[in-house]
Amino acid sequence: MRRTIVFAFTVLVGLFTGSTQADTSSGPATAAQKATQQTGAPQRGTLYRVAYRGNTSYLFGTVHVGKTAFYPLEPQVTQALTAAKKLVIEVDIRNTGAMRQAIMRHGLYPDGQTINQHLSADATAQLRQALRRSGTPFESIVRMKPWMVANLLLVQEMARNGFPTEQGIELHFLAIAEKQKKKVQELETADYQLSLFDSMSDAEQEAYLVENLHELASGEAMKKALALINAWQIADAKALDAALLEMQKGENASDRFLQKVLLDQRNPNMAKQVEALLKTDKNSFVAVGALHLLGDKGVPSLLQQRGYQVQKLY
Structure with a gap:
């Protein structure tokens, strides 16, 4: 799930923005922060340029969370965005209206149903314990589906560690x-992204919740x-590729879910839409979770396989 929050689903930013309060107090400098202090802003993420008949x-x-130290981003990135006629995410x-509708449709149980009715007694006990640790009343999540509660608890934990979705x-x-x-321009919709979580069975959602409660x-x-x-x-490409490989080999519910929906369902459609952009737009800037751009099933590789000129800038 931590990859889901960090790299995979933009909708989770909108879903929980405003629901957490970040602790932005200074802590020990990370390796990345020390590098920034010594050499100026490092490159962040990964950036590709795709060309087709003069269009770029x-x-x-x-990443779908952040902190003030991330900004400003590299000139390569900001210049590419400024030159683009369109931002594609x-x-x-x-669109808060679409968000609310998607939550009602996919993230909440109907009136009269509660989360404990869909969980085993043991999973319910583990959930109540986790909620007590986080200071979240059970009544506030009682109609939420397990996948939504799991993501909420991680977003709260990320914010407490200085990485709010805001x-x-x-x-x-x-x-x-x-x-x-x-x-x-949107590549997907809030309804589509949340429907992917809602596609899990009760058993899969319980496994997804419980394993992430353990990790939290x-x-x-x-x-x-x-x-x-x-x-x-x-911009540690080796570490990012290693994270993708770990996910692909994973046997738990989170990794299976992320592998199935991130790579098998979403990347080909994203590549198809970038392909359409290249045929109609002189300049466009596409920002998606970093995992979508990695590996031989990532969007850049799929575009290259289709004959487009793809250059990794970093």
Whole structure:
């Protein structure tokens, strides 16, 4: 799940923005922060340029949480966005009406149903214990589905560690696009992204919840999430590729879900839409979760396999 929050689903930024309060007090400097202090801002994420008959689309891999130290981003990135006529993102999370409808349809049980009715007694007990640790009343989540509660608890934990969704890269790009009066295009919709979570059976949702409750309690969830963020923060391609490989080999519910929907369902459609952009737009800037751009099933590789000129800038 920590990869889901950090790299995979933009909709989760909009889903929980405003539901957490970040502790932004200074802590020990990370390796990435020390590198920044010594050499100036490092490259962040990963950036590709795709060309077709004089048209260009830049593909930038984001994280869906953030902090003030991430900004400003590299000149390569900001210049590419400024030159683009259009910002293309997974989901425009400013559309709060669409967000609310998607939550009602996919994230909540109907009136009269509660989460404990869909969980085993043991899973319910573990959930109540986790909620007590986080200071979240059970009544506030009683109609939420397990996948939604799991993601909420991790978002809260990320914010407590200084990475609120309010400072995510997508919101930063949307603010720039609004200031520059740039058109914004969605690759997906909030309803589609949340429907992917809702496609899990009760048993799958319980497994997804319980394994992530274990990782939150042990600190493993934050350890893995922070490792991924630090890799993104210094454009450590080897570490990002290793995270993708670990996910592909994973046997738990989160990794199986992410592998199935991230690679098998979403990347081919994203590549198809970038392909359409290249045929109609002189310059476009596409910002998606970084995992979408990695590996032989990533969007850049799929475009290259279809004959487009793809250059990894970093």
